[in-house]
Amino acid sequence: xxxxxxxxxxxxxxxxxxxxxxxxxxxxxxxxxxxxxxxxxxxxxxxxxxxxxxxxxxxxxxxxxxxxxxxxxxxxxxxxxxxxxxxxxxxxxxxxxxxxxxxxxxxxxxxxxxxxxxxxxxxxxxxxxxxxxxxxxx
Numbered sequence: 548x549x550x551x552x553x554x555x556x557x558x559x560x561x562x563x564x565x566x567x568x569x570x571x572x573x574x575x576x577x578x579x580x581x582x583x584x585x586x587x588x589x590x591x592x593x594x595x596x597x598x599x600x601x602x603x604x605x606x607x608x609x610x611x612x613x614x615x616x617x618x619x620x621x622x623x624x625x626x627x628x629x630x631x632x633x634x635x636x637x638x639x640x641x642x643x644x645x646x647x648x649x650x651x652x653x654x655x656x657x658x659x660x661x662x663x664x665x666x667x668x669x670x671x672x673x674x675x676x677x678x679x680x681x682x683x684x685x
């Protein structure tokens with residue numbers, strides 16, 4: 548295929564994980580190698596909470612690449628409006644987003660629904676009672 552995929556890494560926690568940048572870089576390189584794609588050196592997001600300055604900059608310049616590759620879809624903004632705007636920009640430009648841990652590729656508008664469902668399920672789990680708390684009622 549030889550798509551040029553821009554890497555995106557995150558120093559903050561995402562989901563319930565914190566993956567060191569060198570390990571994320573290894574994931575991205577390996578993914579591109581296994582899929583016969585060209586890995587374009589990653590850009591790292593700022594450490595500030597809820598900052599997506601780098602992701603927004605990549606999105607604005609996405610015409611330079613065929614897509615974006617990142618470790619997890621949980622590195623995306625929590626704000627649904629911001630996420631959907633990013634998805635739209637990629638789709639409208641015929642670009643793709645690759646989420647390694649979830650083994651998901653966003654390539655068209657039909658992919659948005661399943662990605663959003665996964666994100667909503669994950670965020671809903673935050674409000675699920677702890678097992679020890681539930682045992683009190685048994």
